[in-house]
Structure formats: structure tokens, C-alpha cells
Amino acid sequence: MELHLKNKVAIVTGASKGIGLAIVEALSREGAHVVAGSRSSTPELDALRDKYDVTVVPVDLSTADGADSLVERAVDRHGRLDILVNNLGAGSPRPSFLELDDSEWQRIFDLTFFSAVRAGRAALPHLLKSEGAAIVNISSINARLPFPMVVDYSAAKAALTSLTKSLSEEFAPRGVRVNAIAPGPVRTPFWTAPGGFADVTAAAAGTTAQEAIDVVVPQSMGISTGRVTEPHEVADLALFLASPVAGNITGAEFVIDGGQIKTT
Numbered sequence: 001m002e003l004h005l006k007n008k009v010a011i012v013t014g015a016s017k018g019i020g021l022a023i024v025e026a027l028s029r030e031g032a033h034v035v036a037g038s039r040s041s042t043p044e045l046d047a048l049r050d051k052y053d054v055t056v057v058p059v060d061l062s063t064a065d066g067a068d069s070l071v072e073r074a075v076d077r078h079g080r081l082d083i084l085v086n087n088l089g090a091g092s093p094r095p096s097f098l099e100l101d102d103s104e105w106q107r108i109f110d111l112t113f114f115s116a117v118r119a120g121r122a123a124l125p126h127l128l129k130s131e132g133a134a135i136v137n138i139s140s141i142n143a144r145l146p147f148p149m150v151v152d153y154s155a156a157k158a159a160l161t162s163l164t165k166s167l168s169e170e171f172a173p174r175g176v177r178v179n180a181i182a183p184g185p186v187r188t189p190f191w192t193a194p195g196g197f198a199d200v201t202a203a204a205a206g207t208t209a210q211e212a213i214d215v216v217v218p219q220s221m222g223i224s225t226g227r228v229t230e231p232h233e234v235a236d237l238a239l240f241l242a243s244p245v246a247g248n249i250t251g252a253e254f255v256i257d258g259g260q261i262k263t264t
């Protein structure tokens with residue numbers, strides 16, 4: 001399918017690893033000019049920068065001015081902006097709601113929700129000048145399926161899903177489509193980094209992190225396909241939603257979870 005993304009200018013947040021990195025790669029392969037924001041780069045992101053038109057911007061997007069500087073870099077470099085992918089988000093395994101203080105709640109909301117608020121506010125004046133602009137927010141199934149182990153993250157993702165709908169209502173009539181993707185577990189450092197969710201699941205199940213993500217997670221979470229999602233599968237969906245091919249899709253949330261959620 002021709003996605004008509006050639007020469008589009010796109011910002012991707014949280015771009016150095018995992019889903020963000022996969023989205024940078026997928027957009028680049030389609031011929032888009034990508035501006036990639038994360039605190040640091042990785043060899044994988046550097047390789048994409050060397051191969052395609054990828055601008056790597058070191059930026060802390062949990063801060064008030066991080067989003068402004070990222071958008072400014074994109075517009076300075078390319079003169080316009082067509083696509084914003086709010087991919088940044090973070091959670092940590094929580095033993096109990098009672099152990100979370102205000103500063104931890106604030107940290108997770110800054111990363112997972114306010115990063116998208118601030119990036120949207122900075123980007124929209126430019127997106128409104130583009131023909132067929134789009135925002136894609138990477139939410140989570142936890143927006144509608146909250147778990148105690150990610151109580152703060154789930155609430156922040158629910159807020160992001162709500163923001164998606166509000167922005168769509170205000171800006172779709174003015175030419176900016178806004179959609180969300182809600183993945184179930186995806187094989188990224190979010191799970192596989194030391195101390196991440198795979199380690200915690202492995203410790204509880206008395207197995208290895210690899211076995212936890214390949215077997216325990218799909219079985220215990222009721223993932224019908226029997227496996228977690230791969231980053232490139234989320235990236236392909238993001239690409240479709242960002243493209244003019246999805247020109248009449250807005251205010252929608254697309255679940256990609258291998259059938260984990262059993263209700264419609």
C-alpha cells in the first residue's frame with residue numbers, strides 16, 4: 001500500500017529505543033524526514049540517522065520547555081511540520097498504591113501525559129498549517145484495563161486517551177487528525193531492561209526474564225495469539241494512522257494486544 005508519507009516532516013518522541021525507534025525506522029523507510037527526540041541516542045538510532053534523513057535531538061521531554069525546543073528544531077530544519085507521534089511514556093512496577101508519593105505520581109504523569117500535552121501545544125500551530133496533518137498518541141491497554149502494578153501509569157494513559165478525543169474534536173475540523181494506539185505488552189526495554197517488567201514477572205513465576213516474556217506473560221494475561229507484540233507491528237499501525245490513507249480516521253483508539261482484551 002502506498003502511504004504517501006514521502007517528504008512529510010515528522011516528530012517522534014521517546015525515539016531512541018523500543019517502539020519509538022521502530023516508528024522512526026518505519027517513517028524513514030517511507031521517505032519521511034524524521035526529527036527524533038530522546039534524552040540520549042543509541043547505536044540503532046545513530047545508524048538510522050546515517051542512512052536516512054533523521055535529525056537526532058537530545059532532549060528531556062519530561063520538562064516544561066523540552067517539547068518547545070524539539071518542535072523548534074524540527075521547524076528550523078524543515079520549515080514545517082506534518083506529523084507528531086507522542087510515543088514517550090514510562091511506568092515502573094509498583095508493589096502497592098500506598099507506596100507511591102506525589103513526586104512519583106508527578107514523574108509518571110510528566111513522562112506519560114504532560115509530555116504529550118506540551119508537545120501537542122508546541123506542534124499544533126505548525127500542524128494547522130500543513131495539508132493533512134496527524135497526531136498519533138501511543139497510549140496503552142492499561143488506559144482501559146488498569147492494573148494495581150501500574151496504577152499511576154494506567155491513570156496517565158487514561159488521561160492520554162481522553163486528550164486524544166478532545167484534541168480530535170477541536171482540531172479535526174481544522175485538518176489535524178488525532179488518534180491513539182493502545183498496545184498490550186510489546187517486546188521493548190520497557191519489559192526487557194534490567195529491573196523491568198520481565199524481571200519482576202520472572203521473579204514472581206520463578207523463571208527467567210526470557211521465559212517470562214515468551215511464555216508466562218502471554219499465558220497469564222490471556223493473549224490469544226500466544227505472544228507479545230513486536231515494536232515494528234506497533235510502528236506499522238502508527239504509520240497507517242499518520243498517513244493520508246487514514247484520512248477519515250480521527251478520535252479513534254486502536255488496540256494491538258493479540259486479543260488480550262476480551263470485551264469489545
Ligand SMILES: NC(=O)c1ccc[n+]([C@@H]2O[C@H](COP(=O)([O-])OP(=O)(O)OC[C@H]3O[C@@H](n4cnc5c(N)ncnc54)[C@H](OP(=O)(O)O)[C@@H]3O)[C@@H](O)[C@H]2O)c1
Pocket residue numbers: 013014015016017018019020037038039040041059060061062087088089090091111138139140141182183184185186187188189190191
Ligand atoms: N512496551 C510495552 O509493553 C508497551 C505497552 C503499551 C504501551 N507502551 C507505550 O509505548 C511507548 C513506548 O514504550 P517502549 O516500551 O518503547 O519504551 P522504552 O523501550 O522504555 O523506550 C522509552 C524511550 O523514551 C525515551 N525517554 C525516556 N525518558 C525520556 C525523557 N525524559 N525525555 C525524552 N525521552 C525519554 C528513552 O530514551 P532515553 O532514555 O535516552 O531518554 C527511549 O527512547 C510508551 O508510551 C509506553 O507507555 C509500551
